[in-house]
Amino acid sequence: MNKSKFNGDRLREARQLKMLTITELAKKVNVTKQMISKYEHKLSVPGTETLFSLIKELNFPSEFFFGKDSFEIKSTGTFYRSRLTATKREKKPSQLLLDYTVVIRDFLEKYIDFPVLKESDNTELFSGQRDPAVVAKYLRKQWNLKNLPIPNIVDLLERRGFVISSISNLSKKVDAFSSPRWIKNNDAPQKYYYPIVLEGTGYSFYRQQFSVAHELGHWALHSNKVDPQELDNVDYRKMEQEANEFASEFLLPREEFEQDIKYAPKDIDLYLSLKNKWLVSISMMIVRARDIGVLSQDDYVNMQRKISYKNWRKVEPFDVTKEISKPQALKQSIELLVENDILSPFEIKSDLAINYNILLPDEIIAEICGVDVKYLRPESNELINDSNIKVKKVDFGNI
Incomplete structure (x- = not known):
C-alpha cells in the first residue's frame, strides 16, 4: 500500500460520518490530535500501525483512504x-x-x-x-x-x-x-x-x-x-x-378534506375513522382542520386535550399495525x-x-x-x- 497516496480528505469524511471529533479519534487510535489534523490536511501520513487502527475504528476498507x-x-x-x-x-x-x-x-x-x-x-x-x-x-x-x-x-x-x-x-x-x-x-x-x-x-x-x-x-x-x-x-x-x-x-386537499369533517369537526372518533382513508396521522388532520378554519383555536386546544386523554400523543391507533414504507x-x-x-x-x-x-x-x-x-x-x-x-x-x- 503506497502511503504517499494517502488521502486526508477521505480520513476526514470517515471521521465525520462517525461523528467523531479530531480529539475523540486521536484518543481511539492513540495518537495526538495534532497528528490527526496533519493527516487530514495532508501534512503527514499515518504509519502502518496507526493506519490499521484508523481502519478498525472507522470501519472503512483500507482502499477507501487512498486515491481521489x-x-x-x-x-x-x-x-x-x-x-x-x-x-x-x-x-x-x-x-x-x-x-x-x-x-x-x-x-x-x-x-x-x-x-x-x-x-x-x-x-x-x-x-x-x-x-x-x-x-x-x-x-x-x-x-x-x-x-x-x-x-x-x-x-x-x-x-x-x-x-x-x-x-x-x-x-x-x-x-x-x-x-x-x-x-x-x-x-x-x-x-x-x-x-x-x-x-x-x-x-x-x-x-x-x-x-x-x-x-x-x-x-x-x-x-x-x-x-x-x-x-x-x-x-x-x-x-x-x-x-x-x-x-x-x-396530502389533505382542502375541499375534499373539509367535506369529510365539516359536519362533526370536534368528534375525535371521526378523525380516527378518516385515518385509514387519508393515511396521515390524527394529529395532522386536527392541525389541518384548524388551519383551514373548520376548528377554532379553542376547539383545537380541546382536541389536543382529547389526544392526551386517550394517550395518542406518541402512538396513535393503527400506528403499530401498519409498517413504514421502505424505498x-x-x-x-x-x-x-x-x-x-x-x-x-x-x-x-x-x-x-x-x-x-x-x-x-x-x-x-x-x-x-x-x-x-x-x-x-x-x-x-x-x-x-x-x-x-x-x-x-x-x-x-x-x-
Missing part, C-alpha cells in the same frame, strides 16, 4: 426536517450520505432505466409561484393525482424519479433530509438528482407520509433557490412552515442485477469502486440500498477488472 474521487458533486444546500438545534457535527454525516446515495444511483443508471427527474421540473411547473397551497394543488394536477388520498408517497416519488433511501438514526435531532445534487463523473455529462434520506424506524407510516411530503415541498418551493444553512432562524422557520403548508395541502428502487435494482446474472454482488462493489474511484464500506452500500449486508459479501473475493463487467439495461418501469 473521480466524481464531483455540487449542491445548493441540504434541507433538514429537524430542530434548529441540530449541530453541524450532527448534520455532516447526512450530507455525506446524500453524496454516497447519488453516487450509487448514478452508478446503477449504467444498468437500470430509472424514471428521470429533470432539474427544470419544479422551476418550469411553478414559474416562481411561492404560495405553498397553490404549488401543491398544481403539482397534484400535473401528476394526475386528482384529489384522492396518496396510498404511499415514498412509492409515488420513486416512480417520479426522486432518489429515496432509509438509514438508521444518526441524530435524534434530524428526522429526514433532502437536497438537490449535481454529479459529474470523469468525462460523463453532469446529471441532476434529488435524493431524500429518511432516518430510523422510530416513527409511524402516517408520520412518514408527512415527512416525505415536507421534503417534496422543499423541492417544489426552495431547491435551487436558497441555501437553507445560510438562513437566520426567522427565515429558516418560515421556510419550514412553507414546506409544512405544502405537505398539508398535498424499493435501489433495492430492486441491486436484486435485478444479481438475479439476472448481470453483476454479482462483489462485481457491484468493485465496479462502483472502479468507475468512481471510491470503495465504500459494505454496510453503507447495503443500508443506502436497503439490502442485507450479507447480500454484498459472497464467498469469492476474486478481483475483477473493467473488461469482465457485463453491461445491460433493465427497465425500472417494469419492476
Whole structure:
C-alpha cells in the first residue's frame, strides 16, 4: 500500500460520518490530535500501525483512504426536517450520505432505466409561484393525482424519479433530509438528482407520509433557490412552515378534506375513522382542520386535550399495525442485477469502486440500498477488472 497516496480528505469524511471529533479519534487510535489534523490536511501520513487502527475504528476498507474521487458533486444546500438545534457535527454525516446515495444511483443508471427527474421540473411547473397551497394543488394536477388520498408517497416519488433511501438514526435531532445534487463523473455529462434520506424506524407510516411530503415541498418551493444553512432562524422557520403548508395541502386537499369533517369537526372518533382513508396521522388532520378554519383555536386546544386523554400523543391507533414504507428502487435494482446474472454482488462493489474511484464500506452500500449486508459479501473475493463487467439495461418501469 503506497502511503504517499494517502488521502486526508477521505480520513476526514470517515471521521465525520462517525461523528467523531479530531480529539475523540486521536484518543481511539492513540495518537495526538495534532497528528490527526496533519493527516487530514495532508501534512503527514499515518504509519502502518496507526493506519490499521484508523481502519478498525472507522470501519472503512483500507482502499477507501487512498486515491481521489473521480466524481464531483455540487449542491445548493441540504434541507433538514429537524430542530434548529441540530449541530453541524450532527448534520455532516447526512450530507455525506446524500453524496454516497447519488453516487450509487448514478452508478446503477449504467444498468437500470430509472424514471428521470429533470432539474427544470419544479422551476418550469411553478414559474416562481411561492404560495405553498397553490404549488401543491398544481403539482397534484400535473401528476394526475386528482384529489384522492396518496396510498404511499415514498412509492409515488420513486416512480417520479426522486432518489429515496432509509438509514438508521444518526441524530435524534434530524428526522429526514433532502437536497438537490449535481454529479459529474470523469468525462460523463453532469446529471441532476434529488435524493431524500429518511432516518430510523422510530416513527409511524402516517408520520412518514408527512415527512416525505415536507421534503417534496422543499423541492417544489426552495431547491435551487436558497441555501437553507445560510438562513437566520426567522427565515429558516418560515421556510419550514412553507414546506409544512405544502405537505398539508398535498396530502389533505382542502375541499375534499373539509367535506369529510365539516359536519362533526370536534368528534375525535371521526378523525380516527378518516385515518385509514387519508393515511396521515390524527394529529395532522386536527392541525389541518384548524388551519383551514373548520376548528377554532379553542376547539383545537380541546382536541389536543382529547389526544392526551386517550394517550395518542406518541402512538396513535393503527400506528403499530401498519409498517413504514421502505424505498424499493435501489433495492430492486441491486436484486435485478444479481438475479439476472448481470453483476454479482462483489462485481457491484468493485465496479462502483472502479468507475468512481471510491470503495465504500459494505454496510453503507447495503443500508443506502436497503439490502442485507450479507447480500454484498459472497464467498469469492476474486478481483475483477473493467473488461469482465457485463453491461445491460433493465427497465425500472417494469419492476
